[in-house]
Amino acid sequence: MDKTQFLDELALKLAGLDSEERQEILADYREHFAAGESSGKSEQEIVFDLGSPDEIARDILAERGESLPEEPYYVPRPSQPKKHGAGFKVGVFLAMLIPNLVVYSLLLSFWGVVAGFIGSTVGFFLTPFGFILDAVLNQAFEWYKFFGTIGIVGLGFIFFVVTIWMAKAMIMATVGYTKFNMHLMKGERKHV
16 A cells, blocks of 8 residues: 555545544645655555554544444355256257367367378388388488488478477367367356
């Protein structure tokens, strides 16, 4: 709490006093802040030394035989989730049947693309073994095949990074859509 917040809250708590008296009290507390700041204290330190505006207002009003009005104490109750019957769940299932068939088919096809990238990546990384096998069986070392193998392994690293990115995206999409459907089936208002 800073100086402005402190003085505003104190003024609010002392709203029952007449305006002139309230301004006098606030001027006194402004002087407290000025004295504290001149001695090198921060506004937060001064507020800590003075105490809470609520306590100060209670003391001032008690000297005058008055008291602060009690603020109502409110405890929010958690809302009870509405229970949905089997009919609701069947209705949601039927309503989501066609969209789910479409979305899960698309997700499955994208998972096929990810599997293809995984296979390609593995194939690119196995190329050196094919080069070695070719060199042994043909008993010939050819430089263009050697450099081609290095290039294909480099391409394998690129595919590896893309495959990881695609797999993470597909996991997030699949899990997110499945959670969305589970929330719908439970009848919850907030989804995912």
